[in-house]
Structures are given as C-alpha cells and as structure tokens.
Amino acid sequence: MHPLRNHKSYLASMGHRLSGIALTLFLPFHFLLLGSALEGASELNSLLAYSQLPLVKVAEWGLVMLLGLHLLFGVRVLFLEFTDWPTFVGREADRRQGHLVRVVVPSVICVLVLGFLFLIQAW
C-alpha cells in the first residue's frame, strides 16, 4: 500500500465511501423485494423463497456488514465534525484525531460480531 494511505484515518475514510457505494448498488434489489409485498402476499412469498438460497443469505449478510460499517464510520465523521477539538495547537490535535480513529478497530469488530449473529440466525 502507498505510504500516504497506510493509516487508520485513511482506511476509515475509504471504508465509509466504499461501503456507501456498495450499499447504493445493493439496496435497490432489497427494496425491490420489499416492494413486491404491494402486489400481494403470494408475490412476496415467491420472492422470499429465494432468501433461503445460500448465496442470497450470504448477500444479505454482506448487506448487514456494509450497513454496520457505514454507520460506525459515519459516527466517526460526526465526532470529527461536530465535537469540539481541544484548543491545543498542532500535534495535540493530531493525537486527538488519533484517538478518534481508534474507532476503526472496534467498529470492524462490532460489525463482524453483528454479521456473525445475523449469519447464525439466517441459517
């Protein structure tokens, strides 16, 4: 990895953007499924039958993971932009940001646990 990109803050930023793009691609199919309920129970049930396919389960698991990542990295941005940074100058502020980006590792762990629970439930 390029040395400019090999740090947690950059990885969190890219994780937030890429998970957002992936959700944008995935969610229309999810809403298409939900929208089928408007056409009657049989229509919805026939599409829900696909949710028993392992590939669909894995895809839904991916959706939950992406939602979790996007949420937690979004919380990071809210912290950065809406909380008062200490009125120290320079490096102190850098350390503050260092503390904030530590949200990355706990976030990923939370999302993995959440995804694992979802997968157990789905199967």
Next chain:
Amino acid sequence: MSLDKSVVNVSFLEVKVWRGKDDGELVSYQVPGRENQTVLDVVSEIQRSHEPSLAYRYACRVGVCGSCAMTVNGMPKWTCRTHVKKVMDDGVLTIEPLRNLPRIKDLVCDLSPFIDTWQQAGAPFCGTKTRHEAPANIDPESKARKAADAGLQCINCAVCYSACDVVSWNKDYIGPAGLNRAWTLVNDARHGERQSTFDKAFGSGGCGSCHSQGNCTRHCPIGLSPSESIAGLKKSALFGLPKV
C-alpha cells in the same frame, strides 16, 4: 552512475532521483552515507558531485521557509528537516517532486495552482480600521482567537496539498492549506469579510469536498491541523459563524 567503492572506506546510499518533467524517469546515484545527513544534503551532493544540471529548490536549510519540500519515499517532506536514516526504505532513497502540482524540471514544481487556492478560499485579509483608529481589542483567551492562532503558523510549503488524495482526485478542491487559512480569517474579529470568506470556503470545491482522511494533519511539518480547521468550517455551515 556508480563509483569504485574499493577506493573509499565509506558506505554508499542508493538514491533514485526524478529527472526531467512529466515524461522523465528515476535515475540512480550512489552517494556517501554520513552519520548526520539530511535528504537535502543528499540532493545537494548529487547536484555538486554528479549532476550539475539537477534542478531543485531550497533557501533557509533550517525548516523556516518551506521551499525544499519534495516527495521522499512516497511521503511529502521538508528535505532540510528529514534525516536520511529515518526515511531509508531497504537502503534506497527515492526523491521526487511534490505530488498534485505541475512539474517544471527534476525536483522543481510550479506552486501557482497551490497559491491560487488561497485566493479561491477568500484568504486575503480585509481590515476594517484605518491607521488613525485604535487597534482592535482582542482577547487572546477567547475561543475564536485560539482557533485562529492554531492555524496561523502555516508557511505555504504545500506539503499538505501534496499529501491530500482529494486534491489528486478533484482539481477544483481548495485543499487543506487554503481552507485552514480561511478558518483563521473566519475566527478573526478584525477581518471585515468573514461571511464572504466563509461562503467561498464552503462553496464549490470547498470544505464539503474533504473526506476526513487526515493526511494533511499527519504530514504538516510544523504540526498544524488543517483537518480541525476544515471540521470547524463544516460545523459553521450548520450552526453559523463562530462568535468573535
């Protein structure tokens, strides 16, 4: 270019230096390694002993002017304040011009686009008092003054501009230094165009384009935090200008 190492009892550094403009290439040189040696020392030694036509910039040599900034092993740095031992990568030192700026020759790039961003961010200070009036009474302990002071030491070295990936993706983006300057003015009670400066800093290519990657803060050689300044501008967009 290689030297006969058997005739001198010193270790040699493998140094790759960018030669030419955009279509140039990295050229390898071997430079004697010394106990205390900055990257600027290495570049100077190459220019004096190997390649008299090598173009590079420097002035103060002590980290005051910021003109010797280059890309060292992929990272933008002041070469006069960067010890070779701290940045060597597997015994190789790769020196290139700053990223995100047009190259002129070898290690020299054109800083005009970077300087222009300061104007784009509404950076010129507009005083409201004449010389016949008393100076403004500013409380140095006020929140706004501390916020302004925190970003005032910037010397326009363009290291943050070079480090920022958003600048490389979006050429309309003002960049960290210009936005940091705008934040100092937005917090300056003496500045007569605070709203105008904020409007420019929040307009097209402004603070809203920042992705909070933090490269600017990580690389600022004097420890400023443009990330914090940009966060302040974003916050002002929702809650209004800071009270001064």
